[in-house]
Amino acid sequence: MPTTRNPGIDSAEEIAASIVICTYRRPELLAACLDSLIGQQVGGASPGSAHEILVIDNSALADGRPAVECRQTAFALRGVPLRYVLEERPGVSFARNRGVAEAAGALIAFIDDDERACEGWLERLLEPFHRLGDAVDIVAGEVEPDFGALSRPDWLADDMLHFFSCRWGWDSESRFLHEKEWFGEGNCAFRKRLMAGRAFPSDLGRKGDGLLTNEGIIFMEMRSAGAATYYVPAATVSHLIHPDRLNRRWLMRRMFYQGVSNRLTQRRYGLEEQRWDFNVNMAKLADLDVESLEGESLRAVIRLYYQLGYAAASGMN
The missing domain is CATH 3.90.550.10 (Spore Coat Polysaccharide Biosynthesis Protein SpsA; Chain A)
Structure with a gap:
């Protein structure tokens, strides 16, 4: 090289x-x-x-x-x-x-x-x-x-x-x-x-x-x-x-992949994985006007996207 x-x-x-x-x-x-x-x-x-x-x-x-x-x-x-x-x-x-x-x-x-x-x-x-x-x-x-x-x-x-x-x-x-x-x-x-x-x-x-x-x-x-x-x-x-x-949509994507990364990291090092109980209506989430959110509403959606990424990582190698 x-x-x-x-x-x-x-x-x-x-x-x-x-x-x-x-x-x-x-x-x-x-x-x-x-x-x-x-x-x-x-x-x-x-x-x-x-x-x-x-x-x-x-x-x-x-x-x-x-x-x-x-x-x-x-x-x-x-x-x-x-x-x-x-x-x-x-x-x-x-x-x-x-x-x-x-x-x-x-x-x-x-x-x-x-x-x-x-x-x-x-x-x-x-x-x-x-x-x-x-x-x-x-x-x-x-x-x-x-x-x-x-x-x-x-x-x-x-x-x-x-x-x-x-x-x-x-x-x-x-x-x-x-x-x-x-x-x-x-x-x-x-x-x-x-x-x-x-x-x-x-x-x-x-x-x-x-x-x-x-x-x-x-x-x-x-x-x-x-x-x-x-x-x-x-x-x-x-x-x-x-x-x-x-923009907020990039931040949501960023937090989704942080959730993925954290779960893959925990699996790699044999650390205890987190468990969350939550139900998400994906159609409503897709229709959510993310760019209008601020303050605690924005923080709540940030946490949700993180959790979605974390959950999605369960099927990844």
Whole structure:
């Protein structure tokens, strides 16, 4: 599978961290993400202060390659290798696993192609590893929504933002996360050694335009095995909320597939599956004017679509 490497990089220089960007057919967003990484620094007192950037393109069309190749010289002038890797097996899990395999750094940071790193993002994300040493295994940052040229819809309440992988909001100060406090794969860093004997599950996670999720369950594995996770709200990225997702019908579809993903995850790990007793008139549900819902009515339908997805997963392999 093709890989492109930077010209003019001293391969003897120690790479402290690898930034991995998994992308799928969004070259304009990938370009903006890469531009936000120019000038980012590792910081700290770790051995080696260099970092590299790996773009893992999950499209057989390789449409992310031009965005990478036209920026390689600019990054090389700053001493940052920028590499392009084509991973044709469909699914973000294959892309994440390829990124881990290709990474030269002892620390790996993930940022998504529809995100942009805010000023000082990388240094803040990696700072706990330098300051606290082996007491920290995983660091999670915060994700702020970016609505682009559109206004935030009135119906999109703060407690719904995490459905769009934004605004975890665990605290205003940095601290260790508790067991049930989660984070997103789009803004985190971890020690590569934690991946020994592990892989992102290829039956979960996004494939193309599909909405399956939960490939990040691998971090739950790590944490269950004792990996300490630190939260840094100041290590922030902005996440573009795509215009075609800013409607309630997309959110219903999103929640249906979250239900599917959660049940498949529980089955994979032998966890107790939930049971609900509910009757749904599908004809009436189909006629429901979803786009008129807000507040508690919207939340109730969100829960219903989640439960429908969860129930639908019972017959899936």
